[in-house]
Amino acid sequence: MLIHRWIQTALIAFVVVGGIIIHWERGSPFLQSAVAAPQAAIHNTPTRIVSLLPSLTEIIFAIDEGHRVVGVSDFDDFPHVVAQLPSVGGLINPNLEAIVALEPDLIVADQSHSVNGSVFRLRELGLRIEVFSVTTAMTFEDLYRVFKDLGRILDATEAARNAVQSMRRSIAEVRQQLSGVTPVTFYCELWANPIIAVPGGSFEGHVLELAGGDNIAASLLGRSPRIGTEFVLQQDPSVILLPGGGIVTGMASPEMIAARPGWKHLQAVEQGRVYTTHHAYFSRHGPRSVLAVQEIARLLHPELAWD
Secondary structure, eight states: OHHHHHHHHHHHHHHHHHTOOEEEETTEEEEOOOOOOOOOOOSOOOSSEEESSHHHHHHHHHTTOGGGEEEBOTTOOSSGGGGGSOBOBOSSSBOHHHHHHTOOSEEEEEGGGGTTTHHHHHHHTTOOEEEEOOTTOOSHHHHHHHHHHHHHHTTOHHHHHHHHHHHHHHHHHHHHHTTTOOOEEEEEEEETTTTEEOOSSSHHHHHHHHTTEEETTTTOSSSSOBOOHHHHHHHOOSEEEEETTTTSTTOOOHHHHHHSTTGGGSHHHHTTOEEEEOHHHHHSOSTTHHHHHHHHHHHHOTTSOOO
16 A cells, blocks of 8 residues: 555656646546636736746747746746746645745646646635646647637737747658658657556657657557556567656666566667657657657657758
């Protein structure tokens, strides 16, 4: 029981850093999937914003409205200027007193914050809070809607549109480069113990597909499917991807992968194609998700002439 509780706590801490919130039900992790649309913009343009999610902070800065942000979560680390801003606690249990003390005229949160009552309590205090579906985004189109909504609320519709267009162009360039190329089979690991694979039905799976990969776990059910070591041995992928591997607590390093029983004989291990990738690019849904597509495409298809 104690071990099970430790696993729950550790996995929640890991995915929160990247911007994904995992909740637990009947002992299994799953991503909260309720959709909460932002409220109608009926207020003046906000000048003091508290962001409770790193992804939302990055989007605000990407649309050139970062000067309005006065407080962020404990897990915010980009852009680097946010290190100078007051922290208002974690993503699961934000510090309400710290938020009130900053006198915000807007708090931006993810729909996952509704689960623990944070949104309700903040509204009870008379604070304006807008809730977005970021961690449950399944595709870039879902993510672009968040840009659009924030742009509307912050009176920055043109900047939001420009940011989205830039992301679209970058992805289109990758897809053009991959035109006619056979997808490479890969295995991407989200967590080491228990072993959790990245499935197809997720934003991360969408990123991997855009990068020209053929996911051996694409058909697995759920957002965070547990797998056994035999599953990977049977599939024998050409590439193994480890977002944050060996750097982020709870993620396997390439050395740990090779040390698993039988895994040293996988073609990915034998051919030296076990790669650690940038954790925040991959797991934090936001403007830098495009960089994950670019990074992984280069790893999967080194034979192409990338710029």
